[in-house]
Amino acid sequence: MKPFYIKIFLFLLISSLFLTFTTQAQVVTKEDSLNAGLTKPVPGQNTVISGYGQGQYQRDIKLDSATANLPRIVMFFGHRFSRNISFFSELEIEDVKVSGGEPGGEVAMEQAFLKFNLNRDMYLVTGLFLPRIGIINENHLPTTFNGNERTMVETILIPSTWRELGVGLYGTSRRITGLNYNIALVNGLNSQGFGVEGMGIREGRWEGRNAAAKNLALTGALLYYVGGFRIQTSMYYGGSTPFRNSTADTLQLHSGAFGSQVLLNEANIQFRSKGLVVKALAVRTNIKDAGRINAAFGNNAPQTMLGAYLEFGYNLLALARNKEKFESKALVVFSRYETLNLNYKMPVNGIRDTYLNQQHWVSGITYMPIRGVVLKADYRYSVTGKNVPGISTIPSGPFYTNKGFLNLGFGYSF
Amino acid sequence: MQEKNDDRRAFIKKACVLCAGMAGGLSIASLLTSCVSLPRVKSDVKNNTAEIPLSSFVENKMVIIVPKHYYYDILVIKKSDTEYTALEMKCTHQDNMLVPSSKGLNCTLHGSSFDFNGKVTEGPAIRNLRTFPVEISDNKISVRNVPTDY
Numbered sequence: 001m002k003p004f005y006i007k008i009f010l011f012l013l014i015s016s017l018f019l020t021f022t023t024q025a026q027v028v029t030k031e032d033s034l035n036a037g038l039t040k041p042v043p044g045q046n047t048v049i050s051g052y053g054q055g056q057y058q059r060d061i062k063l064d065s066a067t068a069n070l071p072r073i074v075m076f077f078g079h080r081f082s083r084n085i086s087f088f089s090e091l092e093i094e095d096v097k098v099s100g101g102e103p104g105g106e107v108a109m110e111q112a113f114l115k116f117n118l119n120r121d122m123y124l125v126t127g128l129f130l131p132r133i134g135i136i137n138e139n140h141l142p143t144t145f146n147g148n149e150r151t152m153v154e155t156i157l158i159p160s161t162w163r164e165l166g167v168g169l170y171g172t173s174r175r176i177t178g179l180n181y182n183i184a185l186v187n188g189l190n191s192q193g194f195g196v197e198g199m200g201i202r203e204g205r206w207e208g209r210n211a212a213a214k215n216l217a218l219t220g221a222l223l224y225y226v227g228g229f230r231i232q233t234s235m236y237y238g239g240s241t242p243f244r245n246s247t248a249d250t251l252q253l254h255s256g257a258f259g260s261q262v263l264l265n266e267a268n269i270q271f272r273s274k275g276l277v278v279k280a281l282a283v284r285t286n287i288k289d290a291g292r293i294n295a296a297f298g299n300n301a302p303q304t305m306l307g308a309y310l311e312f313g314y315n316l317l318a319l320a321r322n323k324e325k326f327e328s329k330a331l332v333v334f335s336r337y338e339t340l341n342l343n344y345k346m347p348v349n350g351i352r353d354t355y356l357n358q359q360h361w362v363s364g365i366t367y368m369p370i371r372g373v374v375l376k377a378d379y380r381y382s383v384t385g386k387n388v389p390g391i392s393t394i395p396s397g398p399f400y401t402n403k404g405f406l407n408l409g410f411g412y413s414f
Numbered sequence: 415m416q417e418k419n420d421d422r423r424a425f426i427k428k429a430c431v432l433c434a435g436m437a438g439g440l441s442i443a444s445l446l447t448s449c450v451s452l453p454r455v456k457s458d459v460k461n462n463t464a465e466i467p468l469s470s471f472v473e474n475k476m477v478i479i480v481p482k483h484y485y486y487d488i489l490v491i492k493k494s495d496t497e498y499t500a501l502e503m504k505c506t507h508q509d510n511m512l513v514p515s516s517k518g519l520n521c522t523l524h525g526s527s528f529d530f531n532g533k534v535t536e537g538p539a540i541r542n543l544r545t546f547p548v549e550i551s552d553n554k555i556s557v558r559n560v561p562t563d564y
Contacts, residue, residue, distance in 0.1 A: 048508070048509075050508075052538075078508065080509075083485055086509075088508075117485070120480065120485070120487060120511060121511075135525075138523070138524065138525070139524050139525040139538075141524065141537070141538045143537050143538050144524070144525055144536075144537055144538055170522070172511075172513055172522070173451075174451060174454070175451050176451060177451045177452050177513075177514055177515065178513060178514065178515040178516075178520075180513060180522050223522060225513060225515035225517075225520045226515060226516065227515065227516050227517055228517050230520070230525075272517075272527070272535075272536065327533060328534075368537075371534060371537055371539075371540040372537070372538070372540045413537070413538045414540065
């Protein structure tokens with residue numbers, strides 16, 4: 001027996017020595033030392049890790065079907081290099097799992113940019129970022145909007161989260177308190193994806209992946225805080241022909257930086273007071289050369305798309321006598337009406353898809369037990385035009401022009 | 415006949431959009447002209463203390479201190495002759511500089527809002543704003559514990 005114990009002892013001794021040695025050997029670079037917490041952080045520098053995500057159960061009442069999913073889990077990593085230079089990034093996993101050769105799921109960088117503070121009132125960003133268009137595109141955390149689903153208008157007409165590569169300047173006015181502005185130059189769109197699956201310009205985004213940058217886009221926004229109001233207007237003006245001139249000529253498309261341009265105009269207003277939150281947004285998108293694009297790709301691109309929504313929400317806990325007790329909680333009842341017509345105006349060679357003329361009513365409850373966590377329940381009633389066989393992209397199963405969806409879910413951000 | 419109706423509808427629609435746009439533009443213009451910018455006072459930070467003259471508050475209830483050795487501005491709010499609150503204008507969500515309005519402080523990056531006590535009124539921020547101790551002496555407002563390392 002004794003040799004056995006000696007063997008065990010020797011094994012443990014050698015293992016511990018090996019582990020000690022390897023541990024010491026691992027801490028050889030600054031990065032490893034920092035990870036091991038063995039060096040002091042550099043003054044003025046720090047790294048931030050945070051994230052957000054949401055889970056959702058959806059029942060289609062008419063089709064008697066249901067799905068459960070975690071639509072997005074996002075990890076945020078940021079690092080401050082100095083007083084004036086920082087890095088921000090968001091890594092998103094959609095639908096939890098991505099499997100080769102199977103549809104669904106996505107792993108993508110939602111943002112990855114450097115931020116340079118020019119002075120206290122101005123900063124510059126460069127990299128993959130979200131232009132200030134609409135409400136949801138910049139402020140898309142599930143704890144900041146009512147309903148399990150993002151608004152349809154800001155999913156399709158404003159294809160949130162809409163990120164492109166480029167340079168953006170953001171600033172705050174000193175003369176007019178509450179007034180902010182920004183302007184950005186980003187890569188343009190790809191008209192080949194317009195109208196695909198009835199999603200407007202959504203499939204024309206590059207989202208930072210090997211983006212063709214021959215065509216460009218300018219975006220800009222004015223944002224003004226006054227009283228309980230947050231008022232914003234923004235525009236996007238960009239070329240949609242990403243090809244070289246000879247290819248564009250063959251396709252009979254206008255080329256150049258702003259060739260076959262897309263013009264998007266948007267305005268939104270939010271009002272908050274004593275538990276009441278009102279949000280309204282309207283957007284119009286115009287694709288100037290939709291006819292030429294259809295002739296080139298046969299994708300039934302629309303010429304004009306329109307959309308708007310109006311939402312009322314009220315935090316019932318604002319009625320509580322002991323308000324301080326509930327200051328980090330909320331119980332919001334809300335109702336939203338959305339209207340969108342993705343085929344408002346079609347070019348002569350386009351086919352109007354009446355299914356893309358839609359109205360959605362969403363009503364429900366958002367409960368926030370603590371800041372950063374929300375539980376949501378809502379019901380969406382959708383009315384669409386009739387489907388056009390061979391043109392409309394509709395969910396599988398029997399087609400109905402009106403449908404109801406029950407949604408239950410949660411969201412978090414930290 | 416149908417074409418005429420369509421034209422009329424289009425005209426009415428355009429006219430409505432134009433009227434709404436004009437009304438919106440006018441109301442925004444009136445809001446802009448009625449707003450006032452907050453005074454900004456530069457201050458050295460010595461021994462982690464920023465000082466500004468008490469007279470800065472004669473005509474204003476709020477003054478923004480711009481500390482020389484610190485990136486973030488500090489909003490000082492006069493609550494009474496003897497009570498002042500100093501708030502760090504740094505969003506507790508992702509450290510963005512906040513923008514003041516007549517109702518509180520707002521973050522342009524992700525939409526967080528805070529009231530003039532520094533409390534979160536709108537997420538995604540979770541933590542309240544950092545406040546600094548304020549002292550009044552010799553006709554000066556002294557804001558203590560101001561960092562100088564960033």
